[in-house]
Amino acid sequence: MTRVIEARDLSKAYGDVQAVDHVTLSVEEGALFGLLGPNGSGKTTMIRMLTGQTRPSSGTATVLGTDVVTDPVGVRWQVGIIPEQETPPSFLTAMEYLRFVAAVRRIPDIEKKADWWFDFLDFADKKDVLCKDLSRGTRQKLMFVQAFIHEPSLALIDEPLINFDPIMQDVVKDYLAGYVKKRRTVFISTHFLEVAEEICSAFAILHKGRPLHSGPVTELKEKGEHLPAFFLSLVRTDRHV
Amino acid sequence: MFELFTSMMKEEWRVHSTMFGSLSFALFPVLIFGIALMGSFLLPLMRTTLPAGNLTMIVHANYLMLGIMVGAFGLLGNEVMNRRFGQASFLSYSARSLPLSDRFIFTNFVVKDTIYYFFLWVFPFGFGYILASPFTGVLIADALFLLLTLTLSFLFGLCGVFFLSTVYAWSKPVLLLLLLVLGAGIGGLSALAGLNPALFFPPLLLNSAFSWTNLLLSCAVLAALFGISLLLFNPESVGSEKKYKNSFTPLMERFGFLPNPPLAAKDIIDLYRSGSMVGQTIFSFILPLGVIWFFLSLMDRFFPPHGLLFLFAITTGVIASTMYTWVTMFDTFGPYACLPVTVSTLIASKLTTFSILQLIPAAFIAVVAVLSGEAAVLVPAVVLGISVSFYAVSVMAWLCGLSPNELVYDVKVLFVYLVLVGIVITLFTSVAFANPSYALSAVILAVPAWWFVEKAKIRWDAVDPAGF
Ligand SMILES: Nc1ncnc2c1ncn2[C@@H]1O[C@H](COP(=O)(O)OP(=O)(O)O)[C@@H](O)[C@H]1O
Ligand SMILES: [Mg+2]
Numbered sequence: 208m209t210r211v212i213e214a215r216d217l218s219k220a221y222g223d224v225q226a227v228d229h230v231t232l233s234v235e236e237g238a239l240f241g242l243l244g245p246n247g248s249g250k251t252t253m254i255r256m257l258t259g260q261t262r263p264s265s266g267t268a269t270v271l272g273t274d275v276v277t278d279p280v281g282v283r284w285q286v287g288i289i290p291e292q293e294t295p296p297s298f299l300t301a302m303e304y305l306r307f308v309a310a311v312r313r314i315p316d317i318e319k320k321a322d323w324w325f326d327f328l329d330f331a332d333k334k335d336v337l338c339k340d341l342s343r344g345t346r347q348k349l350m351f352v353q354a355f356i357h358e359p360s361l362a363l364i365d366e367p368l369i370n371f372d373p374i375m376q377d378v379v380k381d382y383l384a385g386y387v388k389k390r391r392t393v394f395i396s397t398h399f400l401e402v403a404e405e406i407c408s409a410f411a412i413l414h415k416g417r418p419l420h421s422g423p424v425t426e427l428k429e430k431g432e433h434l435p436a437f438f439l440s441l442v443r444t445d446r447h448v
Numbered sequence: 449m450f451e452l453f454t455s456m457m458k459e460e461w462r463v464h465s466t467m468f469g470s471l472s473f474a475l476f477p478v479l480i481f482g483i484a485l486m487g488s489f490l491l492p493l494m495r496t497t498l499p500a501g502n503l504t505m506i507v508h509a510n511y512l513m514l515g516i517m518v519g520a521f522g523l524l525g526n527e528v529m530n531r532r533f534g535q536a537s538f539l540s541y542s543a544r545s546l547p548l549s550d551r552f553i554f555t556n557f558v559v560k561d562t563i564y565y566f567f568l569w570v571f572p573f574g575f576g577y578i579l580a581s582p583f584t585g586v587l588i589a590d591a592l593f594l595l596l597t598l599t600l601s602f603l604f605g606l607c608g609v610f611f612l613s614t615v616y617a618w619s620k621p622v623l624l625l626l627l628l629v630l631g632a633g634i635g636g637l638s639a640l641a642g643l644n645p646a647l648f649f650p651p652l653l654l655n656s657a658f659s660w661t662n663l664l665l666s667c668a669v670l671a672a673l674f675g676i677s678l679l680l681f682n683p684e685s686v687g688s689e690k691k692y693k694n695s696f697t698p699l700m701e702r703f704g705f706l707p708n709p710p711l712a713a714k715d716i717i718d719l720y721r722s723g724s725m726v727g728q729t730i731f732s733f734i735l736p737l738g739v740i741w742f743f744l745s746l747m748d749r750f751f752p753p754h755g756l757l758f759l760f761a762i763t764t765g766v767i768a769s770t771m772y773t774w775v776t777m778f779d780t781f782g783p784y785a786c787l788p789v790t791v792s793t794l795i796a797s798k799l800t801t802f803s804i805l806q807l808i809p810a811a812f813i814a815v816v817a818v819l820s821g822e823a824a825v826l827v828p829a830v831v832l833g834i835s836v837s838f839y840a841v842s843v844m845a846w847l848c849g850l851s852p853n854e855l856v857y858d859v860k861v862l863f864v865y866l867v868l869v870g871i872v873i874t875l876f877t878s879v880a881f882a883n884p885s886y887a888l889s890a891v892i893l894a895v896p897a898w899w900f901v902e903k904a905k906i907r908w909d910a911v912d913p914a915g916f
Contacts, residue, residue, distance in 0.1 A: 258785075258786070260785045260786075261912055262912045280788045280789070280790050281788075283786065283787060283788040283789075284788040287786075288785075288786035289786070290785065290786055294783070295783065296714065296718070296778070296783050297718070297722075297778070298717055298718045298721040298722055298778070299696065299714060299717060299718075300691075300692050300694070302694060303692075303694060303695070303696040303717070306694070306696050306697060306700075307696060307710050307713075307714055308787065310700060310709070310710035311710050311711075311787050311788070311789060312787065312788065333689075335691040335692055335693070335694075336689050336690070336691060336692075337690070337692060337721070340689055340690070353786070354786070
């Protein structure tokens with residue numbers, strides 16, 4: 208199996224705050240990998256480092272064989288990213304935004320691809336509305352399309368389900384589960400533990416920036432454990448300060 | 449609800465101070481203070497060449513312009529609310545979830561901006577002048593009085609533009625009508641009295657001869673402008689869901705000759721749809737320059753032939769360089785961070801959009817040259833103005849990257865900017881004064897401009913973009 212993400216001793220400090228503290232982890236091709244952890248445990252910072260959006264304080268990481276520090280743009284060419292908070296630019300319409308992304312990423316046939324996505328995520332009626340006038344959920348749909356429209360071999364998504372209604376959550380879960388079947392990889396961060404247990408093939412748990420556990424989901428299932436209970440017991444007994 | 453106000457003040461402080469450390473930010477007013485203090489010592493020297501009355505006038509004009517620019521930048525009525533409210537992290541946005549009316553929040557927002565900028569710019573200047581007064585032979589009472597009239601100048605600019613921009617947001621034809629009536633009124637007055645209308649500027653009248661009536665009248669006018677603006681303010685109707693045709697593809701094709709057509713097309717759409725293209729051109733460009741023109745023309749007889757036009761062209765250039773802040777205010781690096789785009793590409797593309805916008809100052813200088821009967825020196829004047837603008841923007845890009853609006857309050861940044869731009873302005877003013885056609889030599893500024901842009905790209909690529 209090839210490893211699409213290899214992080215070694217990755218750390219990030221913001222002043223006194225150690226957001227990510229010596230994390231080593233690897234993700235295999237075809238995995239749907241879940242990065243789990245309570246609020247503030249460093250999930251977002253981890254994704255931002257892996258996608259070259261912020262520089263690690265120390266440690267190294269390669270994504271699809273590309274070094275995130277020396278060639279962040281090279282990484283971003285190859286992967287799809289949905290950041291935690293960013294929204295599409297205010298004054299473009301939804302469709303114009305996709306055209307913009309397509310122009311920057313040099314994606315052909317954007318018209319046809321976009322139409323498929325508008326139908327699939329059920330927001331064709333919002334196609335020509337300015338992004339600033341879209342609801343939060345619709346903006347999230349647009350960010351979702353933006354990350355997948357070039358069918359990257361690896362997508363990194365920060366909290367993929369957070370702004371979606373239950374119907375949309377189902378659509379997205381199915382899409383992600385199907386996406387990795389074709390030797391493509393998805394890396395998500397979430398604190399929805401049930402969802403992670405349902406769709407992820409492997410996971411890691413972060414707490415206060417430090418990795419508490421990392422391994423395949425089947426390992427837990429074999430022991431007859433459930434992810435939520437396992438997570439809570441790990442985090443609650445972590446006395447490290 | 450004083451808490452809302454104080455929290456907004458704290459927020460504004462934090463936004464600026466976290467970007468470059470509290471100390472550097474706190475030093476900003478100190479720098480202004482220092483400039484005023486030093487300037488005061490030059491007063492006796494300047495008096496030998498310029499009558500004191502003119503100097504007073506220039507300082508007042510500067511503060512009027514400062515008020516206009518702060519007003520245009522900070523308070524562009526609905527647009528700014530929209531833009532600022534769009535940034536969910538700002539208090540003025542989250543305050544909407546509190547049981548407070550939009551108008552109340554907006555009032556707080558405006559008053560906060562006024563006080564904030566007053567203490568950043570106006571007060572330190574007046575204070576420097578006051579402290580210098582024992583040594584410069586200026587009576588302390590006079591210095592205090594100057595602080596008062598300068599404050600009034602600043603407030604006139606601020607409230608004036610606040611009023612006009614609210615009218616603009618409310619109804620564009622009414623604004624046009626209002627501007628025409630104002631223009632005709634001012635023109636008629638000066639024709640009748642045979643005087644430059646700038647002489648009727650209330651703070652100047654007050655400065656030349658104090659009277660309680662005048663002071664009260666000034667305050668009444670200010671209060672009226674402010675009050676009417678607040679009354680006219682109507683909160684943005686959210687969720688309009690208006691549909692737009694695809695402008696992106698045609699624009700991108702039209703900009704096909706540029707290095708980054710999609711980025712340029714996006715910037716132009718931002719400017720156009722937000723209303724900033726027209727709004728900013730009127731309020732942050734034509735209005736302040738109109739004011740400068742009035743005041744400069746009062747001193748025409750102190751300049752060599754064509755001197756006024758060239759001085760004006762240089763000023764236009766410096767103000768035109770701030771158009772870089774128009775193209776950088778819509779986005780942080782955030783939305784680009786998930787695309788394969790570097791900070792240096794973005795800087796280059798913002799500068800490209802900036803270059804397109806330079807058609808505005810070029811046309812403006814040309815029109816002024818023709819109107820003032822100096823079409824003969826039109827070309828050197830335009831070349832000088834635009835060269836200065838490109839030079840100044842390259843310095844800005846090098847110093848501030850994609851965040852000129854915030855970093856200008858870093859005292860180190862402002863100081864270096866003032867020195868680098870100041871030297872060039874002084875140099876080329878004297879060159880143009882020596883002989884109008886020498887002004888053409890300003891094209892040489894392209895060399896340092898190019899150099900600063902290259903340095904900017906390297907410098908800002910090396911900075912962690914998370915800071916933006
Ligand atoms: N830009 C930043 N500046 C300072 N501290 C930050 C920044 N980003 C994140 N942090 C801090 O780093 C820690 C981890 O944050 P984050 O990665 O967002 O966690 P999560 O996504 O798991 O909620 C938190 O304590 C947060 O406050
Ligand atoms: Mg997070």
